[in-house]
Amino acid sequence: MTGSASERRRMAAALANKGVLTLPWLRGAVESVPRERFLHPGVFLDEGRTWRPLTALGSDPDEWLKIAYSVDTLATQLDGHLAADQVSEAVAGVPTSSSTDPTTVVGMIEALDLKAEHRVLEIGTGTGYSTALMCHYLGEDNVTTIEVDPQVAARADATLETVGYSTWTVTGDGLLGHPRRAPYHRVIATCAVRRIPYTWVRQTRPGGIILSTVGSWPWGTGLAKVTVKENGTAEGSIIKRSSFMQARAQAVTPVAGDLSARTAYADSEREARVSPLRLEEWVPAFLAQLSVPGAHFVRAATSEGARLLYLFDPERADGGGWVVRQGGPVALWDKVERTLIAWQAAGNPDITAVQLRVTDRSHAYWVDGQPALRWEHRVDGGY
Template sequence: MPTDRRSHPAGAGGEKSARPLPLTTQLDGHLTADQSGEPVAGVPTSSSTDPTTVVGMIEALDLKAEHHVLEIGTGTGYSTALMCHYLGEDNVTTIEVDPQVAARADAALETVGYSTWTVTGDGLLGHPHRAPYDRVIATCAVRRIPYTWVRQAKPGGIILGTVGSWPWGTGLAKVTVGEDGTAEGTIIGRSCFMQARAQAVTPVAGDLSARTAYADSERTALVSPLVLEEWMPAFLTQLAAPGAQFVRATHGDGSPLRYLFDPERESFAAFLPSGAAWTVRQGGPVALWDEVERSLVAWQDAGTPDVDSVRLHVTPTSHLYWIDRNPSLRWEHRIA
């Protein structure tokens, strides 16, 4: 249910809203708390991140008083206000893709005395008019760090953003821009944000059994697909097969079914329980589970390191991720 102070007066919602929890503030791209006094169903499209996470991310930026910051995803304006308080309103540029959300955030910022640069637009494109920036921070998840952010940051500048397209299994990337126009850094921890609107994934729909009816191969899986419900294996899967979607389902007899689909490459992996093991059926031009399984086995052999073991390098044409010097734990995402 979206939350609004007017629908929760002090002593009730005031206390509830002050709790360090994330809150959904918009559903389906338009519905906000002041439009409904009752619980409603819908797809969350904007939220207020819990204060602990916000403060932790701002601290990770290593801000100095003279820094100029670009924020991607204004949201409620809470993180914007914190940075305005420290840096001054003229040093903060914030971009929000949703005009309704941007207007509400701008009004809220004005209420607490900040008239900052609030821009309505696609944050994936940055805001070149006020570049270059010392710091770039994103409060939405992206499939990869957009090179436009690197190009609009100063050498030595820091970019902080959540990478990944699944609702879980994503990581907070912190990269530093080099003199050569590339950026390098590490995943500093687990992180979970709503996907950037321009990169929102369309869920796989329709008759899943029909979509997986014609397989090219069938074998026993070396790794259970259930591990993809855990954070690090899910993150590794997105590195090994960045276009893949994980789908949970139930067979008519109540037995569990799991699927991996890669719509862009028209490939799938369907998993069926077989006693204590799982049978995997694969179809399409790419053996999807073979790609993912190689990474999972190598990760297990390396001692199952967590997300903060992953490093990344961003260039205009590719993103490279790796763990240690293990060639089996190295993934390059080319940019068309």
């Protein structure tokens, strides 16, 4: 048995012991697909403020395999262009493509409830590893995968061909789907979206499933699983917390300029009824986004070190409480605060209590039995 095969079996056993890998066919795929091949030309290892490049050719084979099967998310691109073989020393940067940790990958594939005859659309090819796992079971002709980054797409396509999966790889905006190969039984997105595009619903068969992370605030997103109905709507729930890079077309642009100067002249100021620090907790952050879709949540600090939190308007610490200063046409904090108070009054339900419905005109979210925890986002941008 080769070192790679041994590591694959070890990783499969570890995932099975965690209760993540339960399907025999998927375990067979994990034990067969060489993850290290999909990390070519290399990865970036997180060293805090910098990323250390590591390539297969420049590292000890045993070390390379240990990293490849470490059950960690491994960054494979920084700043939208930089690959590990292009630098020799640690660099600063922001990951823009990665090989997601196998626990998450396997968990999502299991949640798809795949059958051997299903046709799947994958949004976000990345390295192509998850694509290969599905091809192993469904066959290469039943999987279509879309990647927005041409460089990433080319590498994934080459690797898939090399390991024996000549599947349908497309370079383009996954938010548009791929109508040429529709309809699909399953759609799976390995990026986060602000809301599920109706194009995905339209390209999915009735009874089909769409699985995607929704939300845009860091550490405040959820994995939505919806089933498409005969009437062209899709309905389901948030099944767990989930974190993925934002779809490129929806990536949040950092708020530019001096935020304190931009928000110096507020229309109102009052004591907060709920601590804004609750927005640094996963479920409150997710629900807050439903109240103010499109708002940016920004963390900052004064020159003296006092914490500042912004929703385009600042909230600042003052003694033991928080003073909220708001300005502009929409009182964002009022909306968020009402949601947080209603959530607390309902007993702090988990993110899995959130239901959702997708139509061609709107997205609706709700928690059963809680009239104050209902939101509808219209496609035209209203809410």
